[in-house]
Amino acid sequence: xxxxxxxxxxxxxxxxxxxxxxxxxPGSFHFLTGPSGAGKSTLLKLCYGExxxxxxxxxxxxxxxxxxxxxxxxxxxxxxxxxHQDCQFLDHLPITDNVALPLTVSGxxxxxxxxxxxxxxxxxxxxDRARALPPQLSGGxxxxxxxxxxxxxxxxxxxxxxxxxxIDWEMSLRLLSLLVELNKMGKTILIATHDLNLIRSAKxxxxxxVLRIKxxxxxxxxxxx
Amino acid sequence: MKRWQEYIWLxxxxxxxxxxxxxxxxxxAWLVVFTAGAMAFLAVFALALSLAxxxxxxxxxxxxxxxxxxxISAPDAQVAAQTSAALNVLKTxxxxxxxxxxxxxxxxxxxxxxxxxxxxxxxxxxxxxIEVVETSEGYDAEGLRLRxxxxxxxxxxxxxxxxxxxxxTAANRLRSLGIVSMLLIGLATAAMVMLxxxxxxxxxxxxxxVMRLVGARDIYIARAFVRRFTIRTFGGAFAGTLAAxxxxxxxxxxxxxxxxLTGLGFVGFHWLLPLLxxxxxxxxxxxxxxxxxxxxxGRLT
Numbered sequence: 001x002x003x004x005x006x007x008x009x010x011x012x013x014x015x016x017x018x019x020x021x022x023x024x025x026p027g028s029f030h031f032l033t034g035p036s037g038a039g040k041s042t043l044l045k046l047c048y049g050e051x052x053x054x055x056x057x058x059x060x061x062x063x064x065x066x067x068x069x070x071x072x073x074x075x076x077x078x079x080x081x082x083x084h085q086d087c088q089f090l091d092h093l094p095i096t097d098n099v100a101l102p103l104t105v106s107g108x109x110x111x112x113x114x115x116x117x118x119x120x121x122x123x124x125x126x127x128d129r130a131r132a133l134p135p136q137l138s139g140g141x142x143x144x145x146x147x148x149x150x151x152x153x154x155x156x157x158x159x160x161x162x163x164x165x166x167i168d169w170e171m172s173l174r175l176l177s178l179l180v181e182l183n184k185m186g187k188t189i190l191i192a193t194h195d196l197n198l199i200r201s202a203k204x205x206x207x208x209x210v211l212r213i214k215x216x217x218x219x220x221x222x223x224x225x
Numbered sequence: 226m227k228r229w230q231e232y233i234w235l236x237x238x239x240x241x242x243x244x245x246x247x248x249x250x251x252x253x254a255w256l257v258v259f260t261a262g263a264m265a266f267l268a269v270f271a272l273a274l275s276l277a278x279x280x281x282x283x284x285x286x287x288x289x290x291x292x293x294x295x296x297i298s299a300p301d302a303q304v305a306a307q308t309s310a311a312l313n314v315l316k317t318x319x320x321x322x323x324x325x326x327x328x329x330x331x332x333x334x335x336x337x338x339x340x341x342x343x344x345x346x347x348x349x350x351x352x353x354x355i356e357v358v359e360t361s362e363g364y365d366a367e368g369l370r371l372r373x374x375x376x377x378x379x380x381x382x383x384x385x386x387x388x389x390x391x392x393x394t395a396a397n398r399l400r401s402l403g404i405v406s407m408l409l410i411g412l413a414t415a416a417m418v419m420l421x422x423x424x425x426x427x428x429x430x431x432x433x434x435v436m437r438l439v440g441a442r443d444i445y446i447a448r449a450f451v452r453r454f455t456i457r458t459f460g461g462a463f464a465g466t467l468a469a470x471x472x473x474x475x476x477x478x479x480x481x482x483x484x485x486l487t488g489l490g491f492v493g494f495h496w497l498l499p500l501l502x503x504x505x506x507x508x509x510x511x512x513x514x515x516x517x518x519x520x521x522x523g524r525l526t
Contacts, residue, residue: 050437050438070442070522071442077438077439084438088434088435089435090435092248093245097245101439105440105441
């Protein structure tokens with residue numbers, strides 16, 4: 001689905017990432033960990049085409065990212081659900097419209113998807129907050145709304161960047177269980193996090209592969225986790 | 226052409242949901258509406274000026290081209306005889322429909338605007354004027370001058386050419402000036418909308434980022450801005466056009482006494498032409514916003 005081979009990324013002041021090789025097969029569950037500033041978010045952005053690699057090859061659903069035009073990237077993103085730490089909502093629209101945004105931009109009939117939308121809001125526990133504006137939501141509610149938005153179109157891949165960064169432990173576990181449930185439905189999951197407790201909790205629920213960025217390179221995390 | 230019409234209509238009416246993704250702006254939205262209205266107001270006046278100048282040029286061209294004047298400047302004792310001789314020559318000249326000597330009262334009326342009503346013009350050595358009306362074919366001016374000089378040595382034929390040409394040239398230039406003004410107003414409107422669209426795009430960079438994150442294509446994002454700016458411009462221009470049409474309608478009616486200044490209004494079907502102004506303004510706004518949006522989105526990575 002998404003494959004990086006010998007990828008390097010340079011911000012202009014030296015390589016942030018180097019010799020990165022990563023393959024996300026369908027239905028896999030990956031954690032990406034490493035200290036702050038190691039390049040976790042950058043690696044995720046390379047995976048959904050927001051950034052282009054300085055060297056190496058990034059293939060998104062079989063297409064070389066560097067050769068994709070903006071329309072092709074947009075179409076690929078409809079198959080990738082992204083959850084950011086800061087959520088990134090349209091603050092003037094109610095949560096229900098924000099969650100439905102991927103449906104709207106892909107030209108799908110909102111009315112036909114209304115039941116699906118309501119079911120999803122129920123699943124993430126936001127039914128009673130559907131008409132609230134994003135700034136009126138708590139951190140946990142915002143993260144769940146971001147997850148709902150990421151999966152409303154039933155994407156093949158879900159990329160989550162520090163999804164539990166702003167929420168308490170209980171809410172983190174709830175969010176994790178939602179992601180595990182999605183993985184059991186066949187979705188490919190990649191979670192970037194520096195929260196090792198979250199990774200340990202997940203290991204008991206799902207067969208997850210844990211990767212670590214260290215010294216600009218990607219390596220399989222050992223038993224220290 | 227039909228494809229374009231359908232395309233524009235679809236873009237304007239198609240997806241109201243896309244319109245909502247851009248928050249309603251405050252004063253900048255009203256600036257677009259106001260500026261479009263003001264520009265439309267000016268455009269309607271430029272149109273009125275252009276049409277009035279065109280009518281004037283046509284009228285002067287038609288009226289002056291069909292008439293000439295023969296002036297008899299001779300000693301008092303010879304004026305009557307030379308006038309009679311000149312009239313005889315004119316009556317037998319091909320291309321002359323009619324010719325008649327102006328009465329003393331008519332000549333006095335012509336001089337009245339310059340010399341006043343009380344001046345005793347009988348005591349002035351004023352030449353006798355003969356009004357000549359041509360047929361549609363016209364006459365041979367050089368031939369007529371030769372015949373008049375033989376029969377009435379004091380007769381001078383004035384076929385108005387030297388008056389007519391600069392007047393028609395001036396009126397035509399005024400008409401061109403009106404058209405150029407409308408073009409400039411159109412370009413200024415497009416430039417203004419483009420600037421406002423650029424400002425709106427810059428102010429909504431975060432929204433664009435979110436839209437891209439969820440898979441929105443550039444054309445979808447652009448459409449949200451295009452739709453909004455086009456509708457605002459159309460609304461403002463429509464209000465400005467109506468106000469200008471009302472102002473033109475309230476201008477004094479055209480009369481022969483004061484001529485051009487009171488002839489600025491629209492005549493007949495010309496009243497429909499200002500209604501094109503909002504449509505052209507909307508087309509200019511559509512093009513300007515689309516260009517600005519796609520260019521800005523192309524630069525954003």
